[in-house]
Amino acid sequence: MERRSFIGKAAISLVTFAGAVAAISYLRQFFPRLAGEKRRIALGDPRRFPVDTFTFLEEHKLYVYRDHEGIKTVSAICTHLGCILEKSIDGFECPCHGSCYNNEGEVQSGPAPRDLAWYSVRRGADGKIVINPGERVSSDEKFLSS
Amino acid sequence: MENIKRPSGIINRNFFLHIHANRVHVHSMKPTSTFGLGIILGFLFLIMLLTGVILMIYYTPSVETAYQSVKDIVNVVPGGRIIRNMHRWASQGMVIVVFLHLLRVFYTGSYLGGRSLNWVIGVVLLIIILLSNFSGYLLPWDQLAYWAVTIGSNIAASARELTDLLGITNAFDPGGFLKKLLIGGESVGQPALSRFFTLHVIFLPLSMLILLGIHFWRIRKDGGLSRPVRYADDKGSTNKWYAWPVLMWTELGLFLLVVVVVLFIALLADAPLLEQANPSFPENPAKSPWYFLGIQELVSYSAFAGGLLIPVLYLVFLFSIPYRDKEDSYVGLWFSGKSGLKVIKRSAAFAFLLVILQLFVMIRFGWLRDWFPGISQWFVMLINPATITGGLFILMSEVIRRKRQSSRMAALALFTSTFVALVIFTIIGIWFRGPNWEFFWSHNQWPVI
Numbered sequence: 390m391e392r393r394s395f396i397g398k399a400a401i402s403l404v405t406f407a408g409a410v411a412a413i414s415y416l417r418q419f420f421p422r423l424a425g426e427k428r429r430i431a432l433g434d435p436r437r438f439p440v441d442t443f444t445f446l447e448e449h450k451l452y453v454y455r456d457h458e459g460i461k462t463v464s465a466i467c468t469h470l471g472c473i474l475e476k477s478i479d480g481f482e483c484p485c486h487g488s489c490y491n492n493e494g495e496v497q498s499g500p501a502p503r504d505l506a507w508y509s510v511r512r513g514a515d516g517k518i519v520i521n522p523g524e525r526v527s528s529d530e531k532f533l534s535s
Numbered sequence: 536m537e538n539i540k541r542p543s544g545i546i547n548r549n550f551f552l553h554i555h556a557n558r559v560h561v562h563s564m565k566p567t568s569t570f571g572l573g574i575i576l577g578f579l580f581l582i583m584l585l586t587g588v589i590l591m592i593y594y595t596p597s598v599e600t601a602y603q604s605v606k607d608i609v610n611v612v613p614g615g616r617i618i619r620n621m622h623r624w625a626s627q628g629m630v631i632v633v634f635l636h637l638l639r640v641f642y643t644g645s646y647l648g649g650r651s652l653n654w655v656i657g658v659v660l661l662i663i664i665l666l667s668n669f670s671g672y673l674l675p676w677d678q679l680a681y682w683a684v685t686i687g688s689n690i691a692a693s694a695r696e697l698t699d700l701l702g703i704t705n706a707f708d709p710g711g712f713l714k715k716l717l718i719g720g721e722s723v724g725q726p727a728l729s730r731f732f733t734l735h736v737i738f739l740p741l742s743m744l745i746l747l748g749i750h751f752w753r754i755r756k757d758g759g760l761s762r763p764v765r766y767a768d769d770k771g772s773t774n775k776w777y778a779w780p781v782l783m784w785t786e787l788g789l790f791l792l793v794v795v796v797v798l799f800i801a802l803l804a805d806a807p808l809l810e811q812a813n814p815s816f817p818e819n820p821a822k823s824p825w826y827f828l829g830i831q832e833l834v835s836y837s838a839f840a841g842g843l844l845i846p847v848l849y850l851v852f853l854f855s856i857p858y859r860d861k862e863d864s865y866v867g868l869w870f871s872g873k874s875g876l877k878v879i880k881r882s883a884a885f886a887f888l889l890v891i892l893q894l895f896v897m898i899r900f901g902w903l904r905d906w907f908p909g910i911s912q913w914f915v916m917l918i919n920p921a922t923i924t925g926g927l928f929i930l931m932s933e934v935i936r937r938k939r940q941s942s943r944m945a946a947l948a949l950f951t952s953t954f955v956a957l958v959i960f961t962i963i964g965i966w967f968r969g970p971n972w973e974f975f976w977s978h979n980q981w982p983v984i
Contacts, residue, residue: 419716420712421715421720423715424720447815448815450814450815469689469838470685470686470689470690470693470834470838470842471686471688472682472685472686472817472821473683473815475819477674482971484817484818484819484820484821484970484971484972485682485686485820485821485969486819486831486834486835486972487973496904497904497908498901498904498905499835499904500834500836500838500841500915502699502700502836502837502838502839502912502915503698503699503894504910
């Protein structure tokens, strides 16, 4: 290869490479690093929840169920398109596209592609009871509070 | 010679005559050739720009203050209510007119005769108009805004329905990728509002402006508006009129008409503004703007099939029309003559019956999940009125292509049937769906919640 053509090719490859790096770094800015969506939630005193009832935790978009044995929590977000579910007599109903789930969070009808997520309830290191939305459990697992 | 030289002298100095050809064919001047829909869209866009700038001065794109600033525009800013009403109604006008324009261009075969590039640009403009409407919807930060965009962003993420079934979401998640790009987070919040604001006031209008310029320029470049073959080589001066002043007066008149109509509607009807967004309680029913209710109806069968698969296939179809059909002899001819009209009528009837039949079955007897509880999501996703309708329409159009040996007839059949289906799904979504997206004959039957 001649020196002139080598320098020419090297220059073009270098410019292309630099351009690609710049473009990727630029486009990368459109995708923020997300954190904090899966933060643990303090449940507080379990006795504040009525027995045999699903209670809606508004700010966390969760339903908390408590009975005489223990306590469990289920996501209130429809797996179809993210609307907030309403409690019906025998389960949950989505106001947006009519998906229905039973009390175990299993899809009964409508377009929802997945069952609802149940989150683990544990006693934290400091003795307080916390919900961990990062950890999924089955619908019959309860935190035995009493 | 004198009167021919004079207009060409004006041409060099006049912007109007740079957009238009110096002389325009009589056929293009006939109202029934175009109904002036394209130029009406241009005027509506001008109204959008002018009113949008004023709204932008008073609006603040922040979750805390957006809603209040819109209230201020309506109640405090002098004339603000009219400006906002004009912006809203002109935007809805654009959606209606852009679809009418699509119908006009398609049914007159105006993508033929070397006009394929302009057709493609037109479809991109259609998408930009819909996206502009959608992004504008979030800005007031009311209940409608919040839940429409929550649903919209999750439709973008609905590729997860497919990747979940394949079990590869953790490794390959295009749905989550798209959602993150759109709203900058897991749920709609300040990042989403900032992104939509930027899209709405910079990216989309700028793209529209550039493409609109090319769109207009291409008309001239492609030899003027489409006209039937019998006029193809019409060089005779008797069939061509000077654009200045005949066309100029026509367009000015049309502009005034558009402004008057928009102003009149803006004086009569207020743009809706619901309560401030509440992320804990969706409206019931939570309906998107009316022109997306056809898609929302499809989405209520399956998020992936109805929200992504079918709309993307439809866009692919629209883009591909001028490349699959090159029968230039049909150019500029409304409905491609008698045989075309027959195909249109038959495919419209077929589409009507097919969609109504499926809706009847679904509303009266339920669908797969009601008959076979616990059925795999694969069936729910792949067998529903959205996919069945789409599949049968494609099949029908292929049969017609084979039988009639005509790509134009096949295109007419597919375009007509899909459009009829879109209209029916939209009507169902607007007037016949109530709380929990259940079917009701009328609003009066909705249960009190």
